[in-house]
Amino acid sequence: MRMLSDIPIAFLMIAAVTLVSAVCAMSLRNLVHCGLCLVLTFVGLAATYLHLSAEFVGFAQVLVYVGAVAILIVFTILLTRNAEVTLSPVSQSSLVGLGIAIAVCGSLVLPLVTSPSLRRLPAQSLAPDAQVQRIGEKLMAQYVIPLEALALVLTAAMIGAVVIAMRDDPERNDPSPSPQNQKDTGSVSNSPAGTALNSSSSTSSSQRP
Amino acid sequence: METLDQIFVLAKHWLVARVPEPLAWLATILLSIGPLITVFASCFAITTIVERKALGRIQNRFGPNRVGPFGLLQPLADGLKMLIKEDLVPAQADKVVHLLAPFALVVPAWLTFSVLPFGRNMTVIDLDAGLLFFFAVGASSELAVFMAGWSSRNKYALMGAMRGIAQMISYEVPLVLSTVAVVMSVGSLSLPSIVEAQSAYVFGMPTWHVFTPWGLSGFILFLIAGAAEANRAPFDLPEAESEIIAGYLTEYSGFKYALFFMGEYLGLFAITGMGITLFLGGWTAPVSFLATTPSWFWFFAKFGAIIALFIWVRGTVPRLRMDQLMKFAWKFLVPLTLVNLVVAAFWHFSGTWQFPGAIFARWLLGAGFIGGAYVTLGRALHTNQFPPRVYAYAE
Amino acid sequence: MPSIVNYLWLIPALPLLAAGMIALLKQRHRSLSASLSIGSLAISLGLSIAAFVPTLGPIEGGGGVKRWVHNLDWFEFGNTTLRLGWVLDPLTAAMLVMVTFVGLLIFIYSVGYMAHDENAARFFCFLSLFAAAMLGILISNSLLLLFMSWELVGLASYLLIGFWYHKPSAAAAAKKAFITTRIGDMGFLLGLLWLYGETGTLLFYDNGNGCLEQSALNRLNTLTTAGGMGVATAISLLLFCGAAGKSGQVPLHVWLPDAMEGPTPVSALIHAATMVAAGVFLIARVFPLMDVDPANVAGSSTALSVVTWVGAVTAVFAALIAVGQNDIKRILAYSTVSQLGYMMLGLGAGGVAVGMFHLLTHAFFKALLFLGAGSVIHGCHEEQDIRRMGGLRRQMPTTFLTYAIGMMALSGVPLLFSGFWSKDEILHAASVWPVSRLPFYLGLFGAVLTAFYMTRQMFFVFFGKQHLGKEAHESPTVMTIPLVILAIAAVLVGFWGTPAWPWLHAYLTGHELHLDLSALAKSATLMLISTAVVALGMISAWRLYTRKTPSSPQALDPLEAAQPAVFGVLKNRAYIDEFYEATVIRLNHLLSVTSDVLDRFLWNGLVQLVSLMAIALASVGKALDQFVINLGFDGWCGGLKQGARGFARLQNGQVQSYLRVIGLSLVALVVVLLWERRR
Amino acid sequence: MNGWILTLLTVLPLFSGLLVLLVGSQGSRSHKLSLGLGFLPLLLVGLLWRQFDASSGAIQFIEKHAWIPTLGVDYFLGIDGLGLLMVLLSALVVPFAIAATPSSQQGRLYFALLHFLQAGLFGTFTALNFFHWFLFWELSLVPAFFLIKLWGGPERSAAAMQFFVYTMVGSIAMLLAFAALFLAANTFDFLKLAELAGSGELTRNVGAQLAGTGLTGETLMMMMGCGVLLGFAVKIPILPFHTWLPLTYSEAPTTTSMVLTGVMSKMGVYGLIRILLPIFPETLRAILTPLLWLSVATILFSAYAAFAQKDLKRLIAYSSINHLGYCLLGVFVVLQRGDASLFNDRAAALNGVILQMFNHGLTASALFCFVGFLEQRNGGARNLDDFGGLRKAAPVLTGLMGISLFSSLGLPGLNGFVGEFLIFKGALALKPWAAAFSTLGILATAIFLLTLYQRVFTGPLRRQSSWVDLSLGERLTVLPAVAAMFLLGVFPQLLLAISNPTVKRLLTQWMF
């Protein structure tokens, strides 16, 4: 019924890969594997963006997520000793969770499928000119304030993350601080904030897990 | 001379025309990838031998001279060795990830070459955000290092991976920032347009970025960060044999080890290629009257020079300690690149100075500013850890 | 204008200065203080005489009185300035000489009298203060200055009467004196202020526009108050109240007998010579004002007729009471009151000269009598009740002689003694008084009584049996000398006012003076009547007491035996004190108690009431707050709390449960939207 | 035009109070220091007196700075003859009180509060703007309250509370009245208000502004007038509002009651002259007769009540109500309608009032000082029957107290007489019946004062032992006051030279 060529093979392939890796990322026992599947999902998504001819966003997605966030997640997995943890049995509450997720999926997909307006959209539209030049101008002109704000947010997040994750009192380099005394020193470590630049976000080697 | 310059391009079009229509798109792709891979694989082989010979000479000894005349066939021997050696995989290792790691490293390395302009319109894919693509793909190498380090279930491997990742992430920042200066002055992310911007000649001197104050310092910073990114020379801490055997490569042997080894060198070649396009004017000739020589010749000449530089550095500069490495990156390189950015901006805006000697004044100011920053940062960081020596007995 | 007028103010100033200095001295400088006060008074006497000399000669232009005035500004208020001043005219000069002379004698006498009193220094201080005040009254040319000295005299009398302060009776007497005179002074003040209001000035003589001068008097003549009475008359009557208070006329005389509590020289000075005379002097001074009377019926202004009537009544009334007294000084006190009545009678009926003549003569012989009584008391060791004395003529001959001369002068023994001439002048004036003849008859009856009680007193004190337990002794010479001098003066003073040679009359009124014995003839009838009257009084007293001499001090007085009821009344001073006690003092007490009660309970009560109301309001508020709001509110809050606990369980800290809720709500939202769109 | 002396004068006591608090320790050192500081304002007033141009009678040393422009409130100080005398009185009485305070018990806080009280007084007497004036009117209450509360007699807290609340209620009425006035005239300045009132415009404005209340201008002015009058009535006091005074004066420590009676009661009369008369002439004239009845009643009732008192302080308290009654009579009598010929009488009455205020200030504080000495010597018992025959034991005390008693009695030659004479001269000409009744007051005063003299000083001396005559220090404290009594008695022109021009100006200004 539809021409072979007009079935979006590329899109379907990418979508399939991404969805499968997303499901794996959620369900695998070994957390590191989940992390890696997540990376694959990110790459898949980047490919979708490229497919939607938004190169800049695709490359940005790869650079940010694959380059940084994935590493973060993997490191966190290492630091919180979850690498070996096995899957806990599927409990009753998780089934409820699944049910809700399915319900949400239905509530999202159903209107999409049935809504008349989407059909009206022109299937064929020429690729918008998303030149880096124009993006740069836009960023620097119209969206300069959000850009500055984003810079601030990022710096703040970086410092915050370092402060939160830093060990409480490095002098007392007690290898395994018992939960008891840990509790009283409060969750957010208040040791003297080291210079923001002394270690990349939580990956410096001095961070013995 | 025009044809010599475009010899390869013309050859490719000629061949594509030969191929039947439906497979034409496949042919164009293959024809652009094929030569790329062969050229750089051979470069890899040559550099291994040249490096070992050069190190030998630096250390006042002969390099490998047994296999073939003057040891020239040594890479062939190594390659063969790698292929036939047994590929051991540790028992508890995470087989899948262990297997995937080398490929996760090499594939992105090859991808980085797709955007470099080897000669006039000899770029595989002329991406609008070529530079961004280059770094995006480069960023995935940390992941591969992690997979290698973690999957081999070996403390040294893990330690090596951690160090490697820390180093690569830390040096990625100055690397990107130094290129930002170029992007800012050229105004575009696509590499051919950057080379284009440097192709003009003034009184016979080429307007390469390296001849501007920020360009020179940017080039030096780029090379340093690039070396660290590719785990070369002074920054080859992850595979520091003396400390943690081969770092994240300890559990690899045979073909996977060869792949890693090749990935590393490819990373080096990508960095040098990018350095050339950004600062040394890519395929433009050094002097105006030599402009007629083929563009790709100049690219590979500069390429060879920089690789020699790296080898030379490897031979002479001692390896950094881990904390010095980190401190150097964050406390020294990042601020310097930021200052460099400022000087680039100054250079850009002071372009309109008309009075005579404006060039010298601008040069002087720019260089002075960067030099000043360099000196102050150096002095600020120089914390003499060791108290002054007290010669108890000698008067 | 003689230069002395400018230094007239020295006369009162010197004793005042002396008083000030003595006050600053310590108690023990007795002799120094005595000499100071006597010295200052002596100088004042000299000055008075110096002032008296220029007023003697007749005025060149004839008619009118020599009068020199010296006025000065005191202070200004509004657009006017209040001016005070002093005047030198015959009236002032005469009085000045009399007061300083008698005062000096009394000062000398009191040196002896107070010899054994330890705070004599203070006594002399008060005496000189008194003298200064009295002299101030005499010379003042402004009614205000007169009033101020008047009040100071009152103060001095208060201090002197209450000198023996440790005796409660003395202190009470002093207070009584001051307050009764003060009542009179209130009238005086009102009159003064009214006069000031009407005439615009208080200066008597201010070359033309003084209040006693013709222009002011004519203005006053025209004005009448709302009650129809002439303003001048009203003012004069008010001034007369002051005079009555000070001179102890009938309604306000109660303080004078009690003033005997003070030492005798004080009584002598105050109740004989000076203070009491102040009242008469005031009337004499403001006589022109008194004379003004628009109605001017029967030749004498209403004011003067009132003066006459009061004088007459007081004379008789006081004489009657004097008869019933047993205390030597109290008899003399009542005699002074009656003599003052005579002076007022004289002033009212006969004018300034007559009144002043009797005042001058009375000053001398009454001072003599008081000092004599003083030496008697001194001799009888402080014994004052005449019934306990008796037969002292042998122990105290000089006192007896001088006292006899004084007694005869007082009762008006003819020809030789001054009392006869001055009383004769008054009786003559009373007889020709156009308004009515009753004062004349009262005068005669008073004369009889005077003779009677003086002889009674003489008999009790000097004749009859010796009742005194102790041995009486004659007073020292320092006391007897003034007695002798006064006795001589009592005799001589009479001769300068006899009808034949009316020097005083001429002097005071500025008429021609020429000796004509025919005047004696004209008044011969009157002189005969008065001698008869005096003889009648003396003989009846003598016969009564020689025949029925009371056997012992406690025995009844013969009169009392005859008329117990009447004598009882007289003895108790006609119960006037008790009457006052009953009315005025009681009223005062009542008023004070009511106002205090009113104060304490009514006004305070109101305030407490208001505060109670406030407290009540507050408690209502508290109750309302407690029961209505608290209960209601707490209940509601409790319910709220229960409800909230239900919701609290929802927030169980599990992050994923929150996520579930979000998911469900998303679904619900979409469903709603879909459902919405379908319709 | 803007001088600074008055502000300095007002601020000086505050500083000295603080200084005493900070520097002085307990006991005599703080007493000496406070005494020294107490005389500073007196020097300043001396300076004022010398620079004061008496003849003009206009308000001088004016200081006018905008303070709260929106409210029309400006910092407006200035004194004329009346103000100068009152300032002089406060400057005399407070050091007199400090000197008379037995340094043994009173701590430095006591002296500091006295200084603050003095500051309040200066402020009140120099203020010409209601806001500023009212501020100091209340400010002077606070130290007085504490003085009574902390060092008073047995029922001191009740007395202090009653004193404070009573005066507060009065001043609230006044505040309301002035708020309404502000609505109409949009200014708090006494002088401007006086001009407006004079021209009758004030009544029209009030009528217009507050037309909403449906009342006419006159009735509103009447209500406001009565409000302000109530404020002063409590302070002077006028009869029905005087019950706080005897309790307060008897419970307050002697030297405080010296200041209270010496100067605080004068604030009321000062207020009448400065504020009430110029601003509410018509209103007061309308209710003149009742006011006069009230003042006569105040004179008589207080005199007779005094006679019935047993406690010395209450007796003198009533006598001070009586004396202030005369001031009332003098002030209200001035309002009597009449032609220009009565100008001198009005001037007499008003001068008399000012003189009476000044003299009574001196005499009453001297009397309280003597009572203080008596109280000290008699171990705190102040009942008339506790004394007797002191003349023998303490002749100097008797003499000096006698003089001040007679001065308070109004004996000519002493300062009491001149004031009363002038008031009565004015009153008799303007309102004969009121003057006549008031003379009864003089008589009653004579009676109860002499009774006091008799009961305390004459008669047999009961307890020989405990009595000792005035020490040198006490004599030095009292002598200046007694000397002043003589001086002012003989030379009243000293005061009248200052007050008369001012009175003439006020009368012409009030145009009646």
Next chain:
Amino acid sequence: MTPLHYYLIFAALLFSVGLAGALMRRNAILVLIGIELMLNAANLNFIAFWRYSPTANELVGLMFVLFSIGIAAAEAAVGLAIIISIYRHHRSTQLQHVDRLKG
């Protein structure tokens, strides 16, 4: 060109997978990964709508995604830091243990 709603469905699916993971798994990191997925699904929606919107040249969708990526990076960093500190505190990253913030 693939019609718009393919992308939207794909994004929805991705979103629900993320949500399912977040709800079902008990490990904090996995919840975080789930959230990352949801975020990316949203980004995808943006780009899809941007691509098919008539006013694509405005680059609004694109900008949105860029900023959303930035924010997501920051959020991931802080989230993971919190997880580490929770781990250090509770010795486990199981979400059930971390329930101090309750009513």
